[in-house]
């Protein structure tokens with residue numbers, strides 16, 4: 670086989686960029702923009718984005734959605750040599766699910782200083798007493814991942830402010846009637 674017949678070699682950055690595209694998909698659906706991609710043998714086997722609001726499901730985080738799809742694709746809930754790329758540091762629920770899936774490695778973008786369970790508030794991925802340890806790589810495209818989230822929250826704050834203003838104006842005009 671010649672070089673040109675081989676599959677293109679994607680980099681960690683390519684997969685994180687794909688996760689950012691999925692995060693944008695979440696944002697378009699009114700969700701907090703977080704996206705996740707699972708790669709096994711150089712191929713994407715799972716993709717997910719936040720869907721908690723649209724699916725009325727507190728567990729529908731990007732990572733959980735990607736784990737579910739990867740399990741279906743590989744016909745195995747154990748994702749031993751797979752790597753999960755996610756734009757934001759996983760929460761305790763997702764970190765726990767990653768340990769259950771025996772996934773090999775997680776690469777995340779922005780740190781989550783409030784609920785991050787891959788080192789920020791705790792580290793469930795390599796907890797001493799837990800038998801499976803997930804390797805962690807943090808900070809890949811962190812600035813871009815953080816900017817995506819910050820832009821979302823900034824826009825949402827502005828929308829809430831505008832809503833409040835419109836409501837107050839409506840109340841004022843009613844009071845004058």
Ligand SMILES: [Zn+2]
Pocket residue numbers: 730731732759760761762763764
């Ligand atoms: Zn989560």
